[in-house]
Amino acid sequence: MRRSHEPLLWLLFGAGGLLAAWLGPALILFTGILVPIAAERGVTLLGYEAARGLLQGPAGLAAVAVVTLLLFHAAHRIHHTLHDLGLPAGRRTRLGCYGAAVAGGALAAAAVLAL
């Protein structure tokens, strides 16, 4: 019986799910709602320079990790959902899903490095 290599993907999926549950709502609340509302009222909660300074430190690495793992979580779920819907989810969908997650992670890394 061939041992499955799914555990590796499942670990990344689990890590992404945990981070999404922990940080997702807070990140959306802060960067998506509070910062723009404050900015409208002339209060700068997180200006460009501050964000840039933050992301150039270890927080940049953390941001790339969070983005990549969240994308992995989504990729894994999409891949398995395709399978559950009875669509042929084989090597190509696998490559497409996880490849997109890796590409998104690389894009995040490039963006942080370009700051």
Add this chain to the structure above:
Amino acid sequence: MAGERTITLEVQRFHPEADEAPYLQPYTIPFSEGTSVLEGLQHIKDRLDGSLTFRWSCRMAVCGSCGCMIDGEPALACRAFLRDYAPGPVRVAPLDHLPIRRDLVVDQSDFLAKLERARTYLIPADERTPADGAYRQTPEEMADYYDYAQCINCLLCYAACPQYGWDQAFTGPAVLALVQRYDLDSRDAGKDARRAVVNADTGVWGCTLVGYCSEVCPKGVDPARAINQRKPASVADYLLGWLRPSGGEGTP
């Protein structure tokens, strides 16, 4: 019996030696509040058509023999009541995903072979004889696996599982839940022997947690929980496998 209620059962028939393909045969039978679908089938066999073939034994959801698809859902015929399907017609077919032997009787060979391969029986740590007396455990230790021990091998979960429907190589809900039942038993030392079955692509990793198996289980076993409870341990096996000489696969 004046004013007796009747209902039509559309039963799927198939005698492989005579029929090209399965077909539905309608039978109209009397029923009362307490008539189960199984009793309806028995009425047909006793009074209308002796050639109708189905399995049954206990009539009380203990033996697991009379599982079939009732209006498209896997159920025990003894636990489903005709009153709930009135005015009908109600469609009775053999369990999905399993080969048909005759009418409502399915071939269980694949399941039985998997049950054996997974070694779903107690493998004690020490050699014991009846002279050693009862193999004791605390109520807390029993609670760890008790729910999973309620399985009656009725195969409703196999008929419910889309993964098994697509790929019969998948070990499937009941066998994986039973693996967990023995692995969690404080008296058992057979985890290594069951590892290869669990860690394969066709083991716990074949499950995508659809959860329909747990919904249809007549004994509240919750195979979906058992399987997904086992995934972290399988991950640990995978990672430790790089350190272990056997590769963490155990005996195949």
